[in-house]
Amino acid sequence: MAYELIICEKNDASRRIAEALADKNPEKKIVNKIPYFELSHKGKKIIVASAVGHIFTVAENKKTQNYPNFDISWQPSFKVSKKTYYTKNYFDLLTQLSKDADSYVIGCDFDTEGEVIGRNVLWFICKKKNAKRMKFSTLTKEELFDSYENASKSIDVKLAEAGEARHFLDNYFGLNSSKALTSAIKNAGLFKILSSGRVQSPILTLIAKREEEIESFIPKPYWQLIARVNIKDGTLEALHKEEKFWNKDKADSTYKKCKNKDAIVREIKKRQYYTQPPTPFNITSLQTESYKNFGFSPKQTLDIAERLYLSAHISYPRTSSEKLPQTIDYKRIIKNLANIKEINKNALILLQKAQLKPNEGAKTDPAHISIYPTHDTPDLSKLSEQEKKIYMLLAKRFLSVFADPALRESIEIKFDINNEIFIAKGSRTISPGWISFYQPYVKFKEVQLPEVKENEKYNVKELILKEDKTKPPARYTQGSMISEMEERNLGTRATRANILQILYDRYYIEDKSIKITDIGKAVVKVLEKYVPELISEDLTRQFEQELEQIQESKTTEEEVLEKARELLKKIFINFKKHEKDIGKHLVEALKQTQEKTSILGKCSMCKEGELRILYSRKTKKRFVACNKYPACKTTYSLTTGKIIPTNEMCEYCKTPIVKVQRKGKRPFKMCLTYDCKSKEKWKSNSNGNNNNNKENNNQKA
Numbered sequence: 001m002a003y004e005l006i007i008c009e010k011n012d013a014s015r016r017i018a019e020a021l022a023d024k025n026p027e028k029k030i031v032n033k034i035p036y037f038e039l040s041h042k043g044k045k046i047i048v049a050s051a052v053g054h055i056f057t058v059a060e061n062k063k064t065q066n067y068p069n070f071d072i073s074w075q076p077s078f079k080v081s082k083k084t085y086y087t088k089n090y091f092d093l094l095t096q097l098s099k100d101a102d103s104y105v106i107g108c109d110f111d112t113e114g115e116v117i118g119r120n121v122l123w124f125i126c127k128k129k130n131a132k133r134m135k136f137s138t139l140t141k142e143e144l145f146d147s148y149e150n151a152s153k154s155i156d157v158k159l160a161e162a163g164e165a166r167h168f169l170d171n172y173f174g175l176n177s178s179k180a181l182t183s184a185i186k187n188a189g190l191f192k193i194l195s196s197g198r199v200q201s202p203i204l205t206l207i208a209k210r211e212e213e214i215e216s217f218i219p220k221p222y223w224q225l226i227a228r229v230n231i232k233d234g235t236l237e238a239l240h241k242e243e244k245f246w247n248k249d250k251a252d253s254t255y256k257k258c259k260n261k262d263a264i265v266r267e268i269k270k271r272q273y274y275t276q277p278p279t280p281f282n283i284t285s286l287q288t289e290s291y292k293n294f295g296f297s298p299k300q301t302l303d304i305a306e307r308l309y310l311s312a313h314i315s316y317p318r319t320s321s322e323k324l325p326q327t328i329d330y331k332r333i334i335k336n337l338a339n340i341k342e343i344n345k346n347a348l349i350l351l352q353k354a355q356l357k358p359n360e361g362a363k364t365d366p367a368h369i370s371i372y373p374t375h376d377t378p379d380l381s382k383l384s385e386q387e388k389k390i391y392m393l394l395a396k397r398f399l400s401v402f403a404d405p406a407l408r409e410s411i412e413i414k415f416d417i418n419n420e421i422f423i424a425k426g427s428r429t430i431s432p433g434w435i436s437f438y439q440p441y442v443k444f445k446e447v448q449l450p451e452v453k454e455n456e457k458y459n460v461k462e463l464i465l466k467e468d469k470t471k472p473p474a475r476y477t478q479g480s481m482i483s484e485m486e487e488r489n490l491g492t493r494a495t496r497a498n499i500l501q502i503l504y505d506r507y508y509i510e511d512k513s514i515k516i517t518d519i520g521k522a523v524v525k526v527l528e529k530y531v532p533e534l535i536s537e538d539l540t541r542q543f544e545q546e547l548e549q550i551q552e553s554k555t556t557e558e559e560v561l562e563k564a565r566e567l568l569k570k571i572f573i574n575f576k577k578h579e580k581d582i583g584k585h586l587v588e589a590l591k592q593t594q595e596k597t598s599i600l601g602k603c604s605m606c607k608e609g610e611l612r613i614l615y616s617r618k619t620k621k622r623f624v625a626c627n628k629y630p631a632c633k634t635t636y637s638l639t640t641g642k643i644i645p646t647n648e649m650c651e652y653c654k655t656p657i658v659k660v661q662r663k664g665k666r667p668f669k670m671c672l673t674y675d676c677k678s679k680e681k682w683k684s685n686s687n688g689n690n691n692n693n694k695e696n697n698n699q700k701a
Contacts, residue, residue, distance in 0.1 A: 003038075003045035005101035006134075006148075007094070007121050009108040011035060011050045012310035013139060017107050018048040020144035032089040036097065041148075049097055051108070052090045056120040057081075058171045067179040068572045070565050072171055074120055094125050104131035105148070106155055110367050111318055113494060115156055116163035122155070130154050137368045139312040140376050161557040162550040166492075169543060172564050173198035177534055180575050181523065181586065188583030192590055194523065195506055198540060199491045200499050201527060204508055204516070205535040206484065208524040210476060211516045217472035223251035227422045228462040229263045229415060231450050235461055238263070238415050238422035254420060255465045263415040263422065265456045270412075274405040277434035278442075279322040279361030280370035281397055283493045284486045286317065286390075289397075291479030293441055294389050295512070298482045298497035304390045305371070312376045314394055318494045319368040322361025324401065328372065330356045334402075336377045337395055346437045350402050358401045366551075372398050396438050403434035411449045417460060424449060475513045489541050507593065510644075518596070522589030526582045531571050600624060600645050600672075601656030606632035611656060611672070613643060624672055636672040652677040 008014040018026035018037035026039035026048070036049040059080045061071045078088035104126055106118035110133075122128050133155045136147040177196035185192050225240035245251035281289070283302065290301040305317035324330075331351065338347035350356065361370075373395045380388050407430040415422045426449035429435060435442055452458075476484065478500060485496045503509045508520030516524075527535045543564070549555045575582070603609040609628030616623060622643075626632040636655070641662040648657040650671035661667045671678055 001045060002100060002102035003047050004103045004105060005097055005126070006046060006048040006105045006107045007118055007126075007131075008048060008050045009053060009114055009117055010310060011052070013107065013109075014048045014050040016139045016141075016310075016312060017134075017144050017148075018046075020141040021046060021048075021148055031093050031096070034089045034093045036093060047097055047101070048107070049094055050090065051094065051117055051121050052087055054113075054117060055087050055091055055094075056117075056124060057084070058167045060175070065179065065183065067183070068172070068176040068565075068568045069179075070172060070568075072168065072175075074124065076124075091125070094121060098126040101126070104128055105134060105151060106131050107134045107148075109316060109318075110135045110137070111316075111494065112159055112163035112166070112492075115160040116167065119155055119160040119164075135367075136316075138315045138374045139310065140374050141312075158551045158553060162547050165550055165557045165560050166547055168561055169547075169564055170198050172561075172568055173534070174200070176568060176572060177201070177527075177531075180572060180579070181526075181582075184526075184579045184583035185586050185590070186583075187579060188587045190587045190590060194519075194586065195502070196523065196527065196534060197499070197502070198543065199495065200502060201524075201535045202490055202537045202540050203481075203485065203499060204503055204520055205524050205528070206488075206537075207476060207481075207503075207509055207514055207516050208521055210473060211521070214472040214475065219469035219471075220246070221248075221467060221469050222246055223248060224466045224468065225251065225254055225258070225422075226464040226466060227258070227263060227415065227417060227460050228464065229422075229424075230459045230461045231452060234450070236413075236424050236450065238413070238424040241421040241423055251465060255463065258417045258420050258460075259463055261418040261460065263417050263458045263460050265413060265452050265454050265458075266416045266421070267414040268411070268452065268454060269414075270409060272407060272409045272430065275408055275433075275435075275444075276405050277359040277400050277403050278397060278438065279359060280324050280372060280401050281394060282320050282322055282361075282363060282365070282370055283317050284320070284482055284496075285322075286371060286394070287482050287497065288479040289393065289441065290390060291477065291482075293393065294386075296386070296390075297478050297501070299501045300386075301390065302497050304386050308378075308387060308391055308394075311378065312374060313378045313391060314374060315370075315372050316368050317371050319365045319371060320363050320493050321365035321368060321370045322363045323369050324358040324360060324372060325369060328369070329375070330358070330402065332375045333373060334399065336375045337373060337399065339377060340380065340395065342392065343395055343399060346396075346399050346403070350399060353402070356402050360401075393441060396441065400434040400437035403437045404431075406433035406435045407431035408444070413449060413452060415458075475515060477513060481514060488537060489544055490537065492544075507597075517593055518589045519586070519593040522586050526585050530578045530582060531575050533567065533571050597643075597645065600643075600658060601647070601649065603628065603632060603634055604649075604654040605634040608632075609634075611636075613638065637674070639670075650676060650678055 006017060008017060014037060018039050021041045022039035023041060026037040029036055029038060036047060039046050055077055056074045057077045057080050058072050059075045060069060061073055076091055077084040078091060104122060108114035108118040122131050132151040132153060134147040134151045136143050174195065174197040178194060181194040181196055185194065222244040224244060227238045228235045229238055286305065287298040287301045290296045302317065305314065308314045309317055334347050334350050338344050371394060378391065383391060409428055409430050411426040413424045426447035428446055428448050429444060435444065481500060482496050485491050491499050507517055508523065509516055524535065533539055546555055546560045550557055550560060598613040600611045600613065603611050603626040606626060606628055609626035609632050611624050612627055613622055614625050622638045624636040624638060626634040639660055641660045644659040644661065646657050646659050646669065650657055653671055653673040653676040655672040657669050657671050659667055659669050
């Protein structure tokens with residue numbers, strides 16, 4: 001019997017679509033451990049199956065070390081990498097299910113990647129050129145039902161072409177530049193895979209430039225004059241109107257002039273103003289706020305938001321929009337949010353308003369509105385701690401968007417001390433409005449100044465001449481870096497978090513306060529010197545604009561790709577001319593980086609040597625040993641994973657504490673001693689939690 005096949009992106013989405021459309025409960029079936037759903041919708045047989053994300057990937061048709069190579073195409077992911085072999089069962093199931101299907105519907109996420117995933121399954125597995133398209137922003141039953149009933153007759157071909165062009169562009173740049181860098185190192189006598197990318201390299205360059213600014217920064221001394229004025233039962237600090245004296249003689253003479261003089265109130269300024277509610281979250285503002293409040297990395301936040309979306313608790317997170325149209329039924333959502341104890345009071349306040357009008361931002365998205373909690377509110381006790389944090393952040397932000405502006409007051413008191421003006425500033429909240437809805441994620445400085453009157457005279461308890469120095473620019477954090485990438489139009493809302501993570505994984509950058517490593521600096525320097533086009537922000541932005549123009553039918557996919565091929569041919573001709581010099585610089589930087597990362601700390605046994613990570617040719621394993629060998633024969637075995645020095649020492653065994661990173665798992669810290677007292681908790685804790693990091697009690701150092 002023929003049926004309609006609905007192709008989804010993830011298993012959770014396929015289940016929710018099946019439940020939304022089924023006349024009765026859908027039947028879950030499993031083939032080779034892969035689920036799919038069979039159902040009847042208004043008498044029509046439908047099968048819903050998942051493509052588990054990118055079931056196809058862009059790869060070389062024939063592997064070669066030569067560069068540049070543009071002979072690439074879409075290929076089944078399981079044939080390209082062992083890491084994606086799990087996609088084979090999904091590929092086989094979709095192939096089997098497509099044989100008896102007589103019509104098709106794409107039910108992947110409605111964005112560029114979803115369009116590419118759906119079209120590839122349609123073309124390469126189902127052997128069809130087109131299908132109907134469901135478009136939805138949430139996985140609630142009502143929206144999915146409506147999305148199916150009103151599905152468009154065709155996929156968005158231009159959106160799919162723009163998405164495909166992005167994959168090919170990224171492969172052209174990333175594959176070939178990575179080959180070139182690796183080849184340069186290999187020819188210089190060392191083997192190490194290095195990567196570069198169309199967006200990755202400009203981002204790394206941004207971080208490198210910030211590091212240069214910090215390293216070249218020369219502090220400039222300045223002086224501040226602060227008067228501590230006795231007022232009533234306390235003291236009030238007032239800063240000289242100059243704020244910073246750049247000339248010490250002038251600072252000294254002003255200090256002497258004001259010393260032992262009274263302060264007279266010359267002017268009092270009060271200003272009341274309204275602070276508007278925040279705008280709804282898009283993915284960048286959510287990632288930034290999450291990092292600020294919880295320390296979650298952008299990728300971590302996106303992964304958590306994705307889980308909440310697949311559970312139908314929030315809308316689609318990969319959006320640029322700051323808009324909230326009335327069609328989402330504000331009142332229904334707020335009524336359901338009122339069932340959550342922590343926000344019940346504020347939800348009820350909003351429901352009493354005659355009109356619910358959100359404070360929207362200017363940013364839009366062609367596919368989705370901003371991120372918002374759906375009417376399908378969760379049982380918070382069933383969410384993980386991380387999921388609960390992100391959900392409550394979203395819920396409180398959503399409510400605050402509808403709340404009243406906050407009324408604030410700023411106060412400025414000018415004191416005259418022997419004809420020198422000193423200023424005290426304060427601010428306070430008169431009516432909190434939306435601020436009370438968004439606590440504790442909003443922080444305003446509350447400085448209440450005492451009541452004084454003009455011409456009143458007060459004693460100066462203390463006059464302070466404070467010396468300080470200007471500070472270098474702050475390093476980027478993961479939150480500020482994501483915002484910077486959006487501001488500069490580098491990458492997309494869906495890729496920025498992953499790009500940043502790649503830079504960490506390649507050890508081009510380190511630390512939460514982002515610092516570029518020696519090898520990261522070296523990559524930037526050689527690219528800047530020999531192939532500056534690969535780190536050009538302008539070039540990256542230009543291609544982003546051209547990808548948008550594909551969607552708008554102002555150019556074609558082939559025109560954009562041909563332009564990229566011609567450009568890269570010229571770039572790599574020049575690279576090859578200097579490959580020997582490039583390799584030399586990279587090898588030097590790699591050795592410096594390896595030297596730094598191999599030193600873990602002082603040896604607690606001999607007190608003189610340093611403990612270093614070494615590699616045994618005999619056992620093919622890493623271990624830690626003192627560099628004073630053979631005088632000191634201290635050694636420790638090492639766990640698998642990336643080992644990062646922390647400059648911390650264990651309080652019990654006095655060995656260095658290292659940070660261990662493993663792909664797909666949370667990083668954790670541990671000392672080097674296997675049976676150290678610090679690991680006793682691991683044996684009794686089923687979660688293996690020690691120092692807030694997870695590992696089982698069998699873990700060796």
